Amino acid sequence: MISAKDFIPSKYTHSVEKGNFQWSAPSNIALVKYWGKKDNQIPANPSVSFTLNNCKTITKLAFAKKDISPEVSGSLNVTGNNFSFDLLFEGQPKEDFKPKIQKFLERIEIYLPFLKDYHFTIDTENTFPHSSGIASSASGMAALAMNLMSLEKALNPEMTEEYFYQKASLLARLGSGSACRSVKGQVVVWGNHANITGSSDLFGVEFPNAIHANFKNFQDTILLVDKGEKQVSSTIGHDLMHNHPFAERRFAQAHENLDQLISIFESGNLDEFIKIVESEALTLHAMMMTSMPYFILMKPNTLEIINAIWKFRNETKIPVCFTLDAGANVHVLYPQNVAEKVLQFIKNELVGYCQNGQYICDEIGNGAVLI
Ligand code: DP6
Numbered sequence: 001m002i003s004a005k006d007f008i009p010s011k012y013t014h015s016v017e018k019g020n021f022q023w024s025a026p027s028n029i030a031l032v033k034y035w036g037k038k039d040n041q042i043p044a045n046p047s048v049s050f051t052l053n054n055c056k057t058i059t060k061l062a063f064a065k066k067d068i069s070p071e072v073s074g075s076l077n078v079t080g081n082n083f084s085f086d087l088l089f090e091g092q093p094k095e096d097f098k099p100k101i102q103k104f105l106e107r108i109e110i111y112l113p114f115l116k117d118y119h120f121t122i123d124t125e126n127t128f129p130h131s132s133g134i135a136s137s138a139s140g141m142a143a144l145a146m147n148l149m150s151l152e153k154a155l156n157p158e159m160t161e162e163y164f165y166q167k168a169s170l171l172a173r174l175g176s177g178s179a180c181r182s183v184k185g186q187v188v189v190w191g192n193h194a195n196i197t198g199s200s201d202l203f204g205v206e207f208p209n210a211i212h213a214n215f216k217n218f219q220d221t222i223l224l225v226d227k228g229e230k231q232v233s234s235t236i237g238h239d240l241m242h243n244h245p246f247a248e249r250r251f252a253q254a255h256e257n258l259d260q261l262i263s264i265f266e267s268g269n270l271d272e273f274i275k276i277v278e279s280e281a282l283t284l285h286a287m288m289m290t291s292m293p294y295f296i297l298m299k300p301n302t303l304e305i306i307n308a309i310w311k312f313r314n315e316t317k318i319p320v321c322f323t324l325d326a327g328a329n330v331h332v333l334y335p336q337n338v339a340e341k342v343l344q345f346i347k348n349e350l351v352g353y354c355q356n357g358q359y360i361c362d363e364i365g366n367g368a369v370l371i
Contacts, residue, residue: 024242025142046191053365141175169203212268
């Protein structure tokens with residue numbers, strides 16, 4: 001079995017003075033949810049997600065080797081225990097993002113021992129409005145991890161593609177758990193599952209089994225219900241699964257639901273798909289409501305939308321369903337062949353529940369891309 005130690009490099013064969021890379025990485029939407037974790041960002045249960053196509057982060061990483069010759073030690077170039085980096089968001093310096101990146105670099109330094117040899121300029125932007133309430137941590141951490149792996153590959157060109165992507169996902173995981181599912185593949189599993197070959201707690205893997213044509217170009221329209229700052233961060237929410245009265249049963253349920261999805265992906269049974277996906281969304285929020293302290297991230301309009309989707313589905317038999325992440329926004333999921341009817345329904349009946357009428361049309365995508 002692969003262990004985290006396998007990703008600690010022994011030595012590099014090449015040296016690189018300076019250069020830059022640019023990667024885009026998408027967001028993803030979980031069908032079976034990751035909620036609860038152990039030390040080192042190890043998930044308490046396996047999860048599976050659709051990779052998105054349009055909601056992404058584009059990050060350029062410029063790097064230049066620091067001069068660490070004895071004559072200049074003590075100069076500004078030598079930063080001791082600190083990593084040396086500038087952070088730009090949409091071209092402007094963004095000090096508020098730096099502590100999160102600093103923490104990320106600390107966590108991954110053991111896997112990338114060259115980090116303190118370079119000064120980095122990280123220039124990042126999102127394709128979705130930053131006030132949309134859409135979490136950019138998954139796409140953002142994945143895009144940064146891809147860039148750092150490109151640099152490691154330049155130092156060690158012999159690295160295999162498998163190692164490159166596994167390690168990119170492992171690094172992304174250490175930035176934000178769900179980010180490890182934003183690296184490669186349309187349907188990505190993260191976390192050990194007895195019946196999914198290659199699944200791992202350390203990194204996300206492409207779902208290895210058959211996927212029915214019903215899921216090809218699957219649509220996700222994200223309804224922006226509330227763009228405000230969340231009252232409780234995901235990190236705190238995960239933590240509240242420790243000593244949670246329903247935690248063990250919930251973790252077991254995630255394994256069972258993933259098991260069911262294996263056959264649903266193969267058969268293309270959308271009625272069964274809907275049952276699992278909606279139950280997962282509501283269970284996630286039920287865990288929040290039954291934590292101590294308890295909290296609610298849904299808003300009245302979240303419930304209005306859920307009820308409208310149920311009514312529409314009952315009346316039309318169109319296989320459209322919802323899922324939620326850790327917030328009030330609603331992801332509306334449906335196959336491509338009903339896209340026209342569902343979009344009409346969204347425009348007629350759901351847009352009124354969105355803040356400033358805003359929604360984002362997305363669909364299943366392939367993962368990170370080197371630009
Ligand atoms: C509800 O990945 O944001 O979206 O690992 O603390 O950064 P950290 O948490 P994060 O949690 C995401 C939780 C979720 C479900 C999911 O994406 O599986």
